[in-house]
Amino acid sequence: MGTPSTSKSWWQYSRWITNIARNCKITEPIVNTFGGDLWYIRVFLWAIGDPNNPNATRPWLADKFYRASVCQHADYSFDIYHEPTHVLVKCLEVVGRDLKKIPITTSEAMGADFLMMLTNNRRYGTKLFYGSSSGSTVTIP
Amino acid sequence: MADKSVKQQVARLLKGLKEAGASREVQDAAKKWLETIPQPKKK
Numbered sequence: 277m278g279t280p281s282t283s284k285s286w287w288q289y290s291r292w293i294t295n296i297a298r299n300c301k302i303t304e305p306i307v308n309t310f311g312g313d314l315w316y317i318r319v320f321l322w323a324i325g326d327p328n329n330p331n332a333t334r335p336w337l338a339d340k341f342y343r344a345s346v347c348q349h350a351d352y353s354f355d356i357y358h359e360p361t362h363v364l365v366k367c368l369e370v371v372g373r374d375l376k377k378i379p380i381t382t383s384e385a386m387g388a389d390f391l392m393m394l395t396n397n398r399r400y401g402t403k404l405f406y407g408s409s410s411g412s413t414v415t416i417p
Numbered sequence: 418m419a420d421k422s423v424k425q426q427v428a429r430l431l432k433g434l435k436e437a438g439a440s441r442e443v444q445d446a447a448k449k450w451l452e453t454i455p456q457p458k459k460k
Contacts, residue, residue: 313439315439316434319431319435330423356430387450390447409441
């Protein structure tokens, strides 16, 4: 599914996406942050591993998405449209860990780049979203 | 959602973005990105 990128480091993408997820556990994003722009997390997750999407780029993640589901709307069978934020964050972590397994495709990288743009510094271990006591304070340029 | 086609699901997601108040830029980028994801070839 898709062409693996020859220039993007999938390990680095894995770190970034996992870090965004970890960060979002500490300061949960309000999907209306930046005027609703973070709703995009749903679009990202849907394209990567939503069990209802037959064209998902990583369909083996569907099982984990199912297990994370808490939404009664679809009888707990995962409905990206209605899942609460903490479930989306869990799924983002699942995707982040999975990215390390195989090379990221160019289209996946494009979606991840856009997510990182919307989440500002969340992918770094900086203080802004980590609160005062948790997370690394290492400054990454 | 499971009984909806891919096209319907995409439309629903883009509608959701719009309703959540996402900026025009984000809506367009999401739409454009979803189009870049390769679809399986029809048999």
